Amino acid sequence: MARRQRAYDIRRQPGFGLIALFTFFALYLPIAALVAYSFNAADSLSRWDGLSLRWFISAWNNQAVQDASIRSLLLATWAATLATIAATMAALATTRTPNYPGLTFKYAFINQPLMVPEIVTGVALLIVFSRIKVWTGYTGMGYLILAHTAFCIPFAYLPIRARLESMDLTLERAAADLYATPWRAFWRVTLPLLRPAIIAGFMLAFVISLDDVVITEFVKSGGQDTLPTYMLGQLRRETSPEINAIATVFLALSVVLVTVFYFVNRRRP
Amino acid sequence: MATAAETARAAEARDRRDRWLLSAPGLIIIFVAAIGPLFVMLAYSFMEKADYGDVKFGVFSLEGWVSVLFQRDIFDDTLGLADAHLSILWRSISLSLYTTVLTLLFGFPTAYFIATRPATTREVWVFLVTIPFWTNLLIRTFAMQQVIRNEGLINTALISLGIIERPWQIMNTDLAILLGMTYVYLPLMVLPLYASIEKLDFRLIEAGYDLYASRWQVLRRIVIPLVKPGIVAGSILVFIPSLGAYVIPRVLGGGKSMMLGNLIELQFGAGRNWPLGAAISITLMALVMVALLFYVRNVSRSGASHG
Amino acid sequence: MPDQPGSNAIDVRSVRKVFGAGEYAVTALDTVSVSIRENEFFTLLGPSGCGKTTLLRLIAGFEYPSEGEILLYGKDIAGLPPHKRPVNTVFQSYALFPHMTVAENIAFGLEMLGRPKDEIKARVAEMLALVRMENLANRRTSQISGGQQQRVALARALAPQPKVLLLDEPLSALDYKLRKGMQIELKRLQHETGITFIFVTHDQEEALTMSDRIAVMTAGKILQVGSPRDIYDRPAERFVADFIGESNFLEAEVVSVENCRATVRLSSGAEISAAVPEGHSPSGRATIVVRPEHARIVPEGDGASLHGTVENVVYLGTDTHFHLRIDDGTLFVVRRQNSPDAAQGLAAGQRAGVAISADAAQLLRR
Numbered sequence: 001m002a003r004r005q006r007a008y009d010i011r012r013q014p015g016f017g018l019i020a021l022f023t024f025f026a027l028y029l030p031i032a033a034l035v036a037y038s039f040n041a042a043d044s045l046s047r048w049d050g051l052s053l054r055w056f057i058s059a060w061n062n063q064a065v066q067d068a069s070i071r072s073l074l075l076a077t078w079a080a081t082l083a084t085i086a087a088t089m090a091a092l093a094t095t096r097t098p099n100y101p102g103l104t105f106k107y108a109f110i111n112q113p114l115m116v117p118e119i120v121t122g123v124a125l126l127i128v129f130s131r132i133k134v135w136t137g138y139t140g141m142g143y144l145i146l147a148h149t150a151f152c153i154p155f156a157y158l159p160i161r162a163r164l165e166s167m168d169l170t171l172e173r174a175a176a177d178l179y180a181t182p183w184r185a186f187w188r189v190t191l192p193l194l195r196p197a198i199i200a201g202f203m204l205a206f207v208i209s210l211d212d213v214v215i216t217e218f219v220k221s222g223g224q225d226t227l228p229t230y231m232l233g234q235l236r237r238e239t240s241p242e243i244n245a246i247a248t249v250f251l252a253l254s255v256v257l258v259t260v261f262y263f264v265n266r267r268r269p
Numbered sequence: 270m271a272t273a274a275e276t277a278r279a280a281e282a283r284d285r286r287d288r289w290l291l292s293a294p295g296l297i298i299i300f301v302a303a304i305g306p307l308f309v310m311l312a313y314s315f316m317e318k319a320d321y322g323d324v325k326f327g328v329f330s331l332e333g334w335v336s337v338l339f340q341r342d343i344f345d346d347t348l349g350l351a352d353a354h355l356s357i358l359w360r361s362i363s364l365s366l367y368t369t370v371l372t373l374l375f376g377f378p379t380a381y382f383i384a385t386r387p388a389t390t391r392e393v394w395v396f397l398v399t400i401p402f403w404t405n406l407l408i409r410t411f412a413m414q415q416v417i418r419n420e421g422l423i424n425t426a427l428i429s430l431g432i433i434e435r436p437w438q439i440m441n442t443d444l445a446i447l448l449g450m451t452y453v454y455l456p457l458m459v460l461p462l463y464a465s466i467e468k469l470d471f472r473l474i475e476a477g478y479d480l481y482a483s484r485w486q487v488l489r490r491i492v493i494p495l496v497k498p499g500i501v502a503g504s505i506l507v508f509i510p511s512l513g514a515y516v517i518p519r520v521l522g523g524g525k526s527m528m529l530g531n532l533i534e535l536q537f538g539a540g541r542n543w544p545l546g547a548a549i550s551i552t553l554m555a556l557v558m559v560a561l562l563f564y565v566r567n568v569s570r571s572g573a574s575h576g
Numbered sequence: 577m578p579d580q581p582g583s584n585a586i587d588v589r590s591v592r593k594v595f596g597a598g599e600y601a602v603t604a605l606d607t608v609s610v611s612i613r614e615n616e617f618f619t620l621l622g623p624s625g626c627g628k629t630t631l632l633r634l635i636a637g638f639e640y641p642s643e644g645e646i647l648l649y650g651k652d653i654a655g656l657p658p659h660k661r662p663v664n665t666v667f668q669s670y671a672l673f674p675h676m677t678v679a680e681n682i683a684f685g686l687e688m689l690g691r692p693k694d695e696i697k698a699r700v701a702e703m704l705a706l707v708r709m710e711n712l713a714n715r716r717t718s719q720i721s722g723g724q725q726q727r728v729a730l731a732r733a734l735a736p737q738p739k740v741l742l743l744d745e746p747l748s749a750l751d752y753k754l755r756k757g758m759q760i761e762l763k764r765l766q767h768e769t770g771i772t773f774i775f776v777t778h779d780q781e782e783a784l785t786m787s788d789r790i791a792v793m794t795a796g797k798i799l800q801v802g803s804p805r806d807i808y809d810r811p812a813e814r815f816v817a818d819f820i821g822e823s824n825f826l827e828a829e830v831v832s833v834e835n836c837r838a839t840v841r842l843s844s845g846a847e848i849s850a851a852v853p854e855g856h857s858p859s860g861r862a863t864i865v866v867r868p869e870h871a872r873i874v875p876e877g878d879g880a881s882l883h884g885t886v887e888n889v890v891y892l893g894t895d896t897h898f899h900l901r902i903d904d905g906t907l908f909v910v911r912r913q914n915s916p917d918a919a920q921g922l923a924a925g926q927r928a929g930v931a932i933s934a935d936a937a938q939l940l941r942r
Binding site: 008010011012013014015016017019020022023024026027028029030031033034037082083085086087089090092093094097100102106109110112113115116117118119120121122123124125126127128130131146147149150151153157207210211213214218228231232235243244247250251254255257258261262 | 284285287288289290291292294295296298299300301302303304305306307309310313323375376378379381382383385394396397398399400401403404405406407408409411412413414415416421422452455456459471474475478484487488509510512513515516519520529530533534537543546547550551553554557561
């Protein structure tokens with residue numbers, strides 16, 4: 001009788017490891033292909049002519065890409081800032097309290113943008129904003145900022161609310177006990193302790209705004225392409241590797257943001 | 270002398286007021302740029318369409334709603350079923366269901382695999398799922414296109430291996446949309462599944478083996494019932510965005526394979542039928558609500574049984 | 577108690593606190609009145625949920641009373657928010673600000689009061705010296721031990737020189753040895769600073785060792801206020817006798833009462849003298865309490881007030897407990913301190929008598 005050398009592994013399920021490895025492979029293969037083609041020297045995606053940075057240079061020099069990139073970043077900065085402020089205030093208003101009339105209503109309201117398909121919100125905004133644009137004659141970035149802020153709020157709200165719920169009121173009570181007015185207690189105690197969550201919320205909102213294509217597509221006025229809507233427009237045509245180059249840069253930016261987010265969130269104060 | 274009690278009441282009233290004031294900006298923004306427009310859209314769905322988009326404001330008509338499922342014959346004005354709309358509706362629902370099943374089939378073993386890694390490497394695996402999750406959806410769709418297009422990875426590989434001679438046309442078919450949605454929404458399945466499997470008490474599995482269960486029986490009778498909330502959450506997280514998908518069918522379906530999202534867009538673009546577009550949008554929202562209700566019912570039930 | 581307003585540090589007058597409303601209303605404090613003197617180490621003692629922490633939070637200002645007033649040196653403070661009350665709290669969880677250093681924590685209250693920088697610096701140094709934490713001034717509060725956190729919490733609350741210091745079970749998170757050390761430390765701090773301490777605990781031993789006076793609470797009421805000796809030797813109510821130390825309760829018949837002492841007849845027929853709580857005039861049947869160490873085992877008939885059978889002899893190292901079944905059926909415990917020369921001599925099943933020391937019996941109000 002041969003003795004078992006290893007204990008019976010209760011966690012193992014046959015085949016799961018293989019499927020998992022395939023899944024990871026399948027998750028990264030398309031991304032790898034996309035990145036690889038962005039370094040392709042050839043004029044079309046059909047051939048591989050060796051490594052080159054020509055499409056990155058070409059994209060960099062493309063005025064439309066430059067404009068769309070700057071617009072995307074500005075829009076995401078505005079929307080994420082406004083959404084984070086609104087979400088922080090809303091989180092303060094909806095946590096650390098016994099249930100009060102209207103609390104459930106507030107939760108439902110704040111999370112509503114998560115419940116409705118983007119396309120639906122997009123066309124609803126098209127209906128409303130197109131009429132307002134006619135009435136007021138204003139066709140600026142305000143509409144995009146407003147729309148982005150709205151759907152960013154629930155994402156910014158998420159980490160801030162979670163942090164507040166894990167923070168009991170004792171520290172603020174201690175500050176009040178030590179003669180801090182509610183306002184000073186907020187600035188000296190609540191806000192510093194909330195800072196990591198606020199940063200996380202801001203970054204989430206920023207990424208969400210930067211990624212949006214559907215709502216932007218329906219809200220934007222002429223000449224207000226963001227990087228995603230510009231790319232969507234290009235995909236209609238015969239695509240050139242320039243799109244790959246833009247996508248690769250975009251991808252790199254996302255990875256950096258996620259990594260930073262990950263470390264901000266992991267470090268506990 | 271009830272000064273203290275009055276102070277207490279005043280403090281509570283002040284707290285209430287402050288809490289409303291604090292939440293006001295968020296609530297107003299969401300009302301103006303998310304919830305309010307939905308009601309306007311509801312109203313629009315009951316108005317008559319104007320010739321060049323938009324509606325004849327205030328003119329009541331049920332035509333938008335009727336055209337969701339029916340179409341008027343051009344010659345004798347009789348109503349017939351709108352086959353095109355029905356097939357798009359059916360495609361949306363069936364492709365979303367297939368996507369949910371596929372992501373579950375691949376996502377469950379993956380989540381289980383991650384949850385059973387040692388704590389040190391587990392974070393790395395989770396991180397690897399998180400990166401695609403936060404990568405732009407359009408870029409991931411585009412990445413999928415690189416794999417399945419006629420000159421893409423799959424076809425190049427198959428041809429160079431001599432398995433096929435001419436490219437296998439995947440782009441602009443339902444299969445393309447299905448592959449795209451499975452790829453894009455997979456992280457949405459893995460993450461909640463992982464969260465619930467990670468909380469699994471593996472002593473229960475030991476108890477299962479102790480009571481003569483095989484690996485398969487342990488999986489089916491112990492693991493799956495215990496992580497059911499995660500399965501339901503993941504399924505809903507995949508099903509709902511699939512139902513409302515717009516970018517993926519547009520890029521991979523190429524206008525030939527349309528889903529509800531594309532049909533809606535069509536009414537606001539070339540179709541110039543805003544009331545119909547509004548009515549389809551509300552239909553889509555209703556489908557989403559049904560899925561959410563299913564979710565809420567399931568969660569509350571499993572929540573009750575697990576205390 | 578006709579105290580002049582202002583002669584006490586704290587006067588709690590007919591304070592009620594009800595949480596919730598309607599059918600969910602819970603009365604946390606049921607018309608409580610108590611006066612706490614200046615420079616006193618005053619303890620609120622009771623089981624959890626008795627209302628002691630609620631009373632402390634009302635004094636601190638984290639809750640407002642539903643009825644009644646709270647006077648601080650004769651001034652009603654019940655309606656003031658916490659930051660306008662010259663009292664400070666040491667929280668059960670310490671509530672040290674995790675994003676500040678030890679010194680910054682201690683300086684916080686003084687800063688909020690707008691004291692000049694030099695004064696704050698000097699005062700912080702003084703406080704650090706007082707709690708012997710000088711070398712850890714610049715540490716984060718997460719980098720110091722539980723006992724050290726405790727000292728910082730104390731220093732932080734003492735730094736603004738409050739009129740009253742409130743301590744909410746501050747020792748409950750410490751292990752036994754540290755707790756013993758801190759008890760003595762707290763007593764020293766109170767003595768050195770001359771500040772009135774109001775200390776909340778459920779630990780009777782802690783209350784007895786540290787307090788000048790103790791208020792025993794249960795179910796939202798204060799049952800008895802007195803010195804540790806009073807509370808232990810002269811419990812006025814059954815709950816007090818039961819909650820603090822061990823007690824034997826005996827049913828008795830009141831024979832006569834004079835000058836705060838009653839003569840009562842026990843079930844054995846023996847008559848003994850028992851102290852009567854202030855303001856109580858007993859008659860008929862009454863309950864008396866005798867502490868186990870205030871009774872002795874004696875041979876039957878030899879001046880014994882009670883007779884019974886030994887059921888159990890429990891050896892506890894320093895003491896031995898004799899469990900006697902008295903002839904009327906009640907259980908009576910006698911504690912005897914062990915000494916090397918003491919004869920053991922008594923075993924379960926033997927008959928024995930109990931002699932109750934003079935002045936040891938106390939008649940209970942309820």
